[in-house]
Amino acid sequence: MFVALITGLATGALYAAAALTYNVMYSTSKVLSVTTGHISMLGGIFGAWFISTLGWPIPIALLGSMVVGAAFGLLTDLIAIRRVLARSDEHLWLLSTLALATMVQQAAGLWWGTEPKPFPRLIPQDFSAGLGDQKYWLPIAIAILLAVALEVFYRRTLYGKLFVAMSEDAFAARARGIPTGRIRSMSYVMAGAMGGLAGFAAGQLTFAYFALGLTLTLNGFIALAVGGLGSNLGALVGGAALGILSAVATYFVGGEYQQTISVGLLMIVLLLKPAGLFGSQSVRPV
Amino acid sequence: MKLSNRSMAILIVMAALIALPWWAGDLYKLHLAALICAYWVLIGGLNLVVGYSGQLSIGHVGLLAIGAYCFAILAGTHGVHPGLAIAASGALCALCGLLLGLPSLRLPGFYFAMATLAFALIVTEITLAQGNLTGGGVGLSVPGFPPPFDTPRGTYWLILAIAALVTWLTWNVARHTWGRGLVAVRDSAVTAQAVGVPVFRAKLTVFVFSGFTAGIAGALFAVLQSYITPDTFVFELGLFFFVCIIIGGRGHILGPAIGTIVLTALPEMVAPLAKLGNFFYGLLLLAVVLLVPEGIGRVFELLVERFRPRRSESHVVKPDLERLAKAIQAGKSR
Amino acid sequence: MTLAARDITKRFGGLTALSQVSLELKPGEVHGLIGPNGSGKTTLLNLLSGYYRPDGGKIAIDETDISSATVQRRANLGIARTFQKPRLLPTLSVLDNAMLGGWRDARAGFLATAFSLPQVKADERELRSRAGELLHGVGLSHAIGRRANLLEHAEQRFLEIARGLAQRPRFILLDEPAGGLTAAEIEHLGAVIRVMRESGVGVLLVEHHTDFVFRISDRVTTLDVGSVIKHGTPDEVRRDPEVIRVYLGA
Numbered sequence: 001m002f003v004a005l006i007t008g009l010a011t012g013a014l015y016a017a018a019a020l021t022y023n024v025m026y027s028t029s030k031v032l033s034v035t036t037g038h039i040s041m042l043g044g045i046f047g048a049w050f051i052s053t054l055g056w057p058i059p060i061a062l063l064g065s066m067v068v069g070a071a072f073g074l075l076t077d078l079i080a081i082r083r084v085l086a087r088s089d090e091h092l093w094l095l096s097t098l099a100l101a102t103m104v105q106q107a108a109g110l111w112w113g114t115e116p117k118p119f120p121r122l123i124p125q126d127f128s129a130g131l132g133d134q135k136y137w138l139p140i141a142i143a144i145l146l147a148v149a150l151e152v153f154y155r156r157t158l159y160g161k162l163f164v165a166m167s168e169d170a171f172a173a174r175a176r177g178i179p180t181g182r183i184r185s186m187s188y189v190m191a192g193a194m195g196g197l198a199g200f201a202a203g204q205l206t207f208a209y210f211a212l213g214l215t216l217t218l219n220g221f222i223a224l225a226v227g228g229l230g231s232n233l234g235a236l237v238g239g240a241a242l243g244i245l246s247a248v249a250t251y252f253v254g255g256e257y258q259q260t261i262s263v264g265l266l267m268i269v270l271l272l273k274p275a276g277l278f279g280s281q282s283v284r285p286v
Numbered sequence: 287m288k289l290s291n292r293s294m295a296i297l298i299v300m301a302a303l304i305a306l307p308w309w310a311g312d313l314y315k316l317h318l319a320a321l322i323c324a325y326w327v328l329i330g331g332l333n334l335v336v337g338y339s340g341q342l343s344i345g346h347v348g349l350l351a352i353g354a355y356c357f358a359i360l361a362g363t364h365g366v367h368p369g370l371a372i373a374a375s376g377a378l379c380a381l382c383g384l385l386l387g388l389p390s391l392r393l394p395g396f397y398f399a400m401a402t403l404a405f406a407l408i409v410t411e412i413t414l415a416q417g418n419l420t421g422g423g424v425g426l427s428v429p430g431f432p433p434p435f436d437t438p439r440g441t442y443w444l445i446l447a448i449a450a451l452v453t454w455l456t457w458n459v460a461r462h463t464w465g466r467g468l469v470a471v472r473d474s475a476v477t478a479q480a481v482g483v484p485v486f487r488a489k490l491t492v493f494v495f496s497g498f499t500a501g502i503a504g505a506l507f508a509v510l511q512s513y514i515t516p517d518t519f520v521f522e523l524g525l526f527f528f529v530c531i532i533i534g535g536r537g538h539i540l541g542p543a544i545g546t547i548v549l550t551a552l553p554e555m556v557a558p559l560a561k562l563g564n565f566f567y568g569l570l571l572l573a574v575v576l577l578v579p580e581g582i583g584r585v586f587e588l589l590v591e592r593f594r595p596r597r598s599e600s601h602v603v604k605p606d607l608e609r610l611a612k613a614i615q616a617g618k619s620r
Numbered sequence: 621m622t623l624a625a626r627d628i629t630k631r632f633g634g635l636t637a638l639s640q641v642s643l644e645l646k647p648g649e650v651h652g653l654i655g656p657n658g659s660g661k662t663t664l665l666n667l668l669s670g671y672y673r674p675d676g677g678k679i680a681i682d683e684t685d686i687s688s689a690t691v692q693r694r695a696n697l698g699i700a701r702t703f704q705k706p707r708l709l710p711t712l713s714v715l716d717n718a719m720l721g722g723w724r725d726a727r728a729g730f731l732a733t734a735f736s737l738p739q740v741k742a743d744e745r746e747l748r749s750r751a752g753e754l755l756h757g758v759g760l761s762h763a764i765g766r767r768a769n770l771l772e773h774a775e776q777r778f779l780e781i782a783r784g785l786a787q788r789p790r791f792i793l794l795d796e797p798a799g800g801l802t803a804a805e806i807e808h809l810g811a812v813i814r815v816m817r818e819s820g821v822g823v824l825l826v827e828h829h830t831d832f833v834f835r836i837s838d839r840v841t842t843l844d845v846g847s848v849i850k851h852g853t854p855d856e857v858r859r860d861p862e863v864i865r866v867y868l869g870a
Contacts, residue, residue: 102568458735
């Protein structure tokens with residue numbers, strides 16, 4: 001039972017990290033990018049490649065994963081967001097990010113292979129650590145760290161305040177001379193680095209696997225919608241709820257119906273509280 | 287009787303398609319043609335959802351899978367007549383479409399797309415879990431059609447006939463009041479409401495219809511595959527259907543049809559593309575979204591407009607008040 | 621037959637957009653609705669056509685309360701409208717855009733349409749001729765086959781009116797129809813509105829061109845910060861000191 005629970009929590013933490021990544025990109029662009037999960041997938045694959053194949057020291061590899069994530073975030077903004085936001089059609093960004101996500105996933109599959117490959121140990125620890133194993137605690141610690149860091153960033157730093165201003169009213173922000181295009185690129189780079197970090201930290205849990213992206217895009221979104229779009233606390237709670245629920249379900253029903261159950265949770269929350277648990281915005285503007 | 291150019295073109299294309307078994311060359315090409323037709327049965331219905339009402343469903347592969355398994359279980363395991371089994375596949379998937387559409391079609395675009403993606407993954411999960419019904423990961427073998435449709439030619443003709451029927455049905459919907467209502471739902475829900483289109487009900491109706499055709503397509507597809515496993519219905523297949531429509535152009539029928547033919551046949555003809563697979567589809571989709579968001583179909587339209595003799599276009603509004611009064615009066619007395 | 625708003629109050633969060641506003645629209649009259657920006661004109665129009673629900677008061681056709689009826693339902697009851705920024709279907713032809721207005725008369729269901737039953741064809745013929753006549757009538761005969769995204773601004777405005785009339789409305793609500801039109805086009809618009817009035821349609825005219833409104837309306841209502849400050853004939857309203865103070869200027 002405890003193993004199921006801690007596995008669930010760790011997986012939930014990864015979903016929460018994906019939900020946070022969604023939030024950062026959403027705040028400046030009002031776009032929910034399909035590439036969100038694929039950022040972490042890249043973080044995991046490149047982390048494994050840096051350490052196992054290239055033999056980089058772990059801190060450098062961690063940095064490398066974040067750089068890869070950040071670069072992909074920037075690429076998402078440049079290719080899939082910038083040109084599309086200039087047009088008014090609200091569906092186009094869904095198509096462009098979906099296209100980019102598909103390309104990245106397939107490219108990763110061709111290069112890395114379609115089999116999941118193990119992710120190296122990051123901290124010297126015996127494999128008999130059981131519940132105390134790093135593969136559980138790392139993602140949980142990183143998700144909490146990311147949420148706290150984001151709150152500090154939004155409240156204490158100038159750029160954070162610019163993000164908030166843009167998220168509340170992009171038009172007014174532009175009118176006041178805020179370089180909205182640059183801020184948006186920054187937010188995508190930041191989201192990329194966060195996603196890369198999360199994928200790296202959760203590598204031992206998920207393995208370095210090319211198809212992780214799509215599952216993470218979906219489940220991160222469920223965590224986000226359950227917690228409430230735009231809320232970082234909501235992202236954590238939504239991820240945790242999703243993780244615990246699927247752990248309990250796995251324990252009692254078996255592991256075959258994970259996705260069915262998480263979607264069930266989403267539907268129930270959306271029916272009872274369309275804006276999510278901690279959401280302030282209505283669901284409509286999306 | 288004098289035929290219009292359009293009717294002539296349709297007759298010629300139909301004749302060529304019916305005669306395909308004689309000029310296709312080998313059985314593999316005939317199989318490919320049948321596969322394209324089976325895909326089109328799904329994509330044609332999906333086109334009303336994605337291309338006309340603008341609901342971005344990326345998970346129709348889930349419905350395809352349900353249709354395929356329904357046919358395989360009924361016709362294979364239980365020995366039901368294949369004709370009946372096909373109808374049952376369609377009905378079951380129409381029901382699934384209703385159940386999926388009821389909660390999700392009220393949601394905004396991205397939520398809806400994610401709901402259909404989740405649906406596809408759930409279907410895979412259930413087919414794996416319900417091993418004694420679906421054969422689990424091992425899969426099921428699928429019986430063929432009864433005579434006279436049991437030969438490759440017969441199978442092809444049957445599927446072609448169904449594809450032609452679906453094309454005719456969707457064409458009828460598209461060119462009448464329903465089609466205009468759906469386009470209004472896509473381009474301006476506010477306008478749709480203002481003229482009295484019941485937005486949610488219209489979306490749900492075409493979604494259920496697309497479920498029905500997806501179920502039929504699933505049965506046809508299963509016969510062509512002759513053996514199905516959960517791996518037959520990967521999510522990327524659903525993406526492929528979706529991409530065919532977007533590339534062909536929203537709000538058209540011919541564009542997506544050509545999209546289906548080209549995107550199915552191209553990887554089979556050009557080996558390197560097969561290896562790139564979804565990367566190629568993703569790249570195409572990205573290029574279309576960035577360069578011609580209205581789809582390749584629009585490019586042809588623009589070319590045609592280019593070569594048409596251009597009249598000097600007037601923009602002067604000159605009301606004809608007597609005619610207007612008569613027209614309004616005619617409406618009153620109706 | 622009267623479309624009426626009775627003591628309507630509408631709040632957005634803490635802001636009261638309309639307070640205790642009443643307005644009546646009868647068939648065969650042109651009712652002008654004027655007021656400064658933000659006085660609540662468009663809000664009232666959205667309440668009448670059903671995009672908003674009132675927080676107080678009611679909206680009725682004669683004695684039938686339609687305050688909670690959906691936009692679609694009100695369209696079917698004969699309320700048509702146009703938009704401040706024309707909302708057309710850019711990829712469809714001008715004729716198709718006008719025919720969209722006939723949705724409520726196309727009785728055929730989805731399946732009947734899919735099988736193209738005779739009823740569908742008959743509906744289609746009737747709609748096509750109706751929409752065609754209306755397009756000729758409002759002055760768009762030159763553009764019937766054109767894609768709507770190729771229209772110029774004035775043409776879009778007249779097409780919206782044709783679409784509204786294709787709904788065979790008892791009442792039509794026009795949201796700033798003269799916005800962006802030239803003087804000559806405004807004259808055409810005035811002529812079209814007069815024809816609608818003479819044909820027994822009730823026209824609610826929300827407009828900034830006060831000269832135009834006073835010239836063409838039978839009655840005028842003036843709003844300021846969400847309340848009616850004057851209601852009466854154009855002459856009465858034009859001379860009202862309060863109206864002059866807040867809106868017309870000295």
